[in-house]
């Protein structure tokens with residue numbers, strides 16, 4: 001769709017998740033002979049970058065098919081900071097969608113200024129998402145990303161005030177869309193017109209919209225002043241239990257969890273496993289004394305194949321030392337802890 005021989009009318013930086021809406025926003029620009037550089041953002045919580053139709057989808061197939069460039073940008077610690085302390089609050093779970101949009105738009109604006117581009121494009125649709133895409137929220141994100149007049153939402157553009165590229169004639173407003181609400185009928189029609197046939201079905205958002213993940217994250221933030229990316233990766237696997245204010249355990253649910261838990265092991269963690277039977281790998285994280293190690297061993301035994309035995313041998317690895325202790329299997333409640341939810 002990009003025509004290399006014809007001089008471009010302008011240059012847009014597009015937020016691109018790989019999903020349907022952000023792809024259509026780009027295609028509407030390419031159709032008007034606007035050069036598009038797409039940015040796909042990544043975070044430690046999965047990615048839902050330009051619209052509701054994707055969470056971490058591969059941006060490259062559409063980019064190759066339609067001829068535009070994609071830049072991957074990891075939001076790293078900046079994103080963790082807004083999750084810890086969002087200016088505009090959380091959605092239903094730990095998802096700080098408004099702050100997230102503002103951060104992504106600010107990154108896009110900086111990239112636009114650096115690369116001499118003219119405006120920013122997103123696949124946002126009016127009224128599609130309860131929190132991030134109501135008109136007030138759309139205006140709020142414009143204000144706090146310093147993009148007044150330079151943020152074009154081609155899918156809903158005719159319902160919004162004209163932006164600078166429309167006013168200057170760089171973009172023909174008549175060829176933009178007036179989509180609002182949750183129906184995706186018009187998007188499907190456009191996808192067919194553009195020959196966009198390979199797009200993911202709508203996803204609900206990043207991991208922060210997941211209640212269980214959010215519960216674990218809330219607990220982690222409440223008990224740790226500093227969190228690192230390994231901590232965040234560990235939230236994705238296993239059963240999580242708190243033994244006391246200082247310690248928590250992560251217990252593998254299956255072989256795949258066990259392998260992941262092992263890969264996130266750090267020398268300061270205590271690792272436990274029932275000896276010689278099918279067993280979860282358990283990580284004990286925090287200030288571990290003999291008492292907490294015993295409790296962690298009891299819970300590990302409870303989830304092992306020897307759960308019905310009265311005494312189970314559990315292998316404890318701490319630093320370079322390994323030892324075996326014998327415990328009675330116990331639920332987390334019996335061990336005096338609680339499930340993190």
Ligand code: SF4
Pocket residue numbers: 046047048049095096097098100101132204205206207208209
């Ligand atoms: S669901 Fe919300 S917080 Fe998560 S990536 Fe999407 S906009 Fe950001």
